[in-house]
Amino acid sequence: MFLGLPGQGMHLHLDALSLLFLGILLPQTVASAAAGMYRSGTFWAFVLGMGLTLAAADAFTLIFGFELMSAASWLLVLRGDQKPATLYVGVAIFSAACLIPAVFLHGGAVMFLLIVLGAGAKAGLAPLHFWLPRAHPAPPAGVSALMSGGMVKVALYVIIRYGFVVLGQQAQPWWGGVLVAAGAASVLIGALRAMLETELKTVLACSTVEHVGLIAVGLGIALRAKAMGDETTAGLGLQAALLCAVAHGLYKPLLFIGAGEVKHSVGTTSLNWLGGLVRAMPRLGLLMLAGAAGMAALPLGPGFAPEFLLWHAAIGAAGAGGIVARIGFTALLAVLGLGAALAIGAAVRMFGIGFLGRPRSLQAAAAEEGERGPLIGMALLAALCVPVALLPNLILDALSPVIRLLEPQAVLPPLAYAPLPLAVLAALVAVGAAFILYRYGVRGSREVPAWNGGFGKPPPWLPFGDPTTQPSATGFGEPIARAIGRGLLAPGGGDPAEVFLLTPLTRLHLRGVRLAERIRRATIRQRLAFIFMALVAFLLALGLGEGS
C-alpha cells in the first residue's frame, strides 16, 4: 500500500453498521449525481471520503476519509460562497484537532468527549452548530443535499462507532446525558430557527440541525440506558436514532434538490419572493410536499415512526433512575414536544408560503417546471420514502442486526404505530365521504375571485393582487418570534451560539492579532527596553530566590 501509516497500510472492513450508513449514502448520491453533480470531480472525491470513513477498519483510514470529506466539501462550499467557506474550514480544523488526538488515545472519558466535540462539530450538534445554517446552503443544491443528508450522518457514524463499539465496554451513564443535552439544545434551536429564517435553503439547514439533535437524543438515551442495563429503552433509543437517520437521509436531500430547482427557475430562494409555485411547477410542488411531510414528522409520512419511537424512549427513560435525571427527562419531553410542533410550523410555512398562495414577484409568477434530471433524482428519493412511511416495521427488522451489533442484549419490542391500518381506516372514511358528497351533494365547482373578507377584486394592473397584502414568511413566523424567539434567541434574533460563543472568540482572536501586531511594529528602542526590562526582572527574581 502507498497510503496509510508506514508498515501498517490501510484496512477496510464492512460490518452491519457500515453497511447501513453506506446504504443511507447511496440513494442520495445517485439523486445528487442525477441533479447535475456527476460532472464534478470534487464531488466524487467528497463521496469517496465519506465512503472511506464508513468502510474504515483502522483509525488512520477513518481520519483520512474524514479529512478528505472535509477538504472536498470545503472546495465545494468555496465554489458557492467565500465567507461561509472560511467559517466552515475553521470548524473543520477544530474538529480535526479534536478527532486526531482522540482516535489515538486508549479509551476513557476524555477520548469520548473529544470524539463528541470533533464529530459533533461536524454533525452540527449545539453549541457547535452555528456554521451549518451558513455553510450548507452555500454550494450547489446537489452538494447541499449530500452535506445535509450524508455528511452529518458520517459524523454521527463516528460518534456511534466510538461510543457504542470501540468504547462500548467503558460507557458511563453520564456520557449519554452529554449527548441528550446537546441533542435537546440542537432540537430547540434548530426547530426555532427553521421557523424564523426566510431563506429556503437556510430553513432546510436549520431543520437538519433539529434532526441531528433528534438522532443525538436517541443515541444518548440508548447509551445511558445501555450503561445502566435498561435493555428496552436502549433498544427503543437505537431504533429511533437509526430510523431517523434513514428517513432524514431520504427527505432532506429531496428538499435540498427541490430548493435548487426553485433557485434555478425563480432566481431566488427567499420565501418572501416566492409564492404560488405549485401552480407553475406541479411535479416539483408535490415532491416538495412529500418531503415537507417527512420534515414535519406527520403521521403517514416517513418522519413519524422515528419520532414515535423517540418519544416512547424518552418516556421509558423518565420512568427509571435518579430523581434529578427523571426531572431532566420530563423537561426533555417538553422540549421534544415544542420542537415537533415547531417543525410542523416550519414545514407548513415552507410549503404554504413558498408554494401556495399568490406569487410575490414576477419571477415567481413566470416560474417553469424543474429540469428532468433533478426531478428524477427527487422522485427516486420520494419512492424510497414510501416503504419507510408505510412499512416502518420491515425497516426496523432490517435494522435489528445493526442494533444487535451496538447493544447485544437490546430488547426490540414490535412497533405500536401501524401506518397501514391507519391508511385503510382513512380510505374507508374517504370512500364514505365521497359517496355522500357525490350521491347527495351538488357536484362541480366554480372559479370566482377570492372573498378575502369582503375586500374588492385587485385592479387589472396587479394580476395577482398586491403582494404586500399577503402574509410573508417573516409575518407568518412573527407570533412565534414574539412569544418564544425573544426568550431563546440572542437579542436581535441571532443564534445564541453565534452571539455567545463565536463572537467572543472572534473578539479574542482580534485582540490577540492586535497584540501581535503591536509587538511586530515595535521600534528598536522599545525592543531594547523590553529586553532590558526582562533582564532586570530575571535578575531580580534570581537574586530574591538566592537571598531567601
Place this chain on the structure above:
Amino acid sequence: MLDFALRLIATLLHVWLTFALAPLVMGVVTTLRAWVLGRRGPPVIQPYRDLYKLLRKSTLVPETASQLFSAWPLACLLSIAVAAMLVPGFCTGLLTAPLSDFITIMGLLALARAATMLGGLETGFGFGGAGAGREALFGVFAEGALLVVLLGFGLLAHGVSVDGIAVAFSTQHIGISVSLGFALAAMLAVALTETGRIPTDNPAGHLELSMVHEAMLLEYSGRNLLLLTYAAMLRLLLWMSLIGSIFLPFGMARATDILTWPGGLVLWLLKIAAMAVVLPLFEVSSAKMRVFRVPEFLGVAMLLGMLAAIFLFVAARIGA
C-alpha cells in the same frame, strides 16, 4: 370468533355513534350557551340542517387557489375521523384499540392542524395567513404540554395507549391524586385551545381580525366547508371522549361482554352531556384572551403537566 364478532360490532357501533352524534353535541353546546346568555338559541338539531344546507350549496374555488385547494379539507377530516375511531367511547377493547397509542392520536391531530393551516395559506390573502401563524403558535405550546401530561399517564398506567390508560384507570385503584388533578387542568387547557373555544378563540366570533380557527376557513364554501365544519364537530366530541375515557373511566363497558354495553352506553352519553353542559357555562363565565396571552395560558398547562410528573417521581421516591 365470538369475541371478534362482538368487538367488530362494538367498533361499528362506536364509529356510528361518534359520527352521528358529533353535530348533536355541537348543537347542544351552542343552544345551552345561548340559554345561559339569556337568548333563545337555535334548535339543537341546527348543525344537521347546516350540514345539509352546505351539501346542497355549490362549491366556489378562488382564482388564486392552487390545485390542492380541495385536498386540505379532506385531509383534515380524514385525520380527525381516524383519530375519532381510535379513541374509545362507550367501551374499551375495540378492534382499533391496538392502534390507539396516544402519540398516534397526537400526530393525527397535528396532521389535521397542518392541513387546516395550509388551507388558510392557500389563497394568499391576509386573514388566512394570520390565522395560520397564530395556530402554529398555539400548536407549539399545546403539543409540548400534551407530551408532558402523557408522561404522567404513562407512569401511572405503565403504557401510553388510550385504551390501556382507560382500562388501567378504571380497574386499578389509583384514588384521587394531585398529579391527576394537575394533568386534568393541563389537558382541559389544551382541549379548549385545540377545539377553538373561549378563552383562546371564539367559535361565534365574526370579526376576521380576532379569528384563529375560523380565519383559516374564510375562503371555503360548499362541500369543502362542509368537511371542515364536520371535522370541527368531530374534534369536539373526540376531545370529550378522550377526557372522558382517561379521567372518568368508571362504568366503561368491555367490548367482549355484551351485557355491560347498555350501562356503558348510558354512562358515556351522560358523561358527554355533562361536559356539554359544563363547557358553555365555562365559556360564558370567562372572556376571550388576547392572542399573546394564550402562550402564557398554555405555558401554565405545560408547567402543571411537569409538576404532575414530578409529584409522581417524589411519590415513588418516598413510597407513597
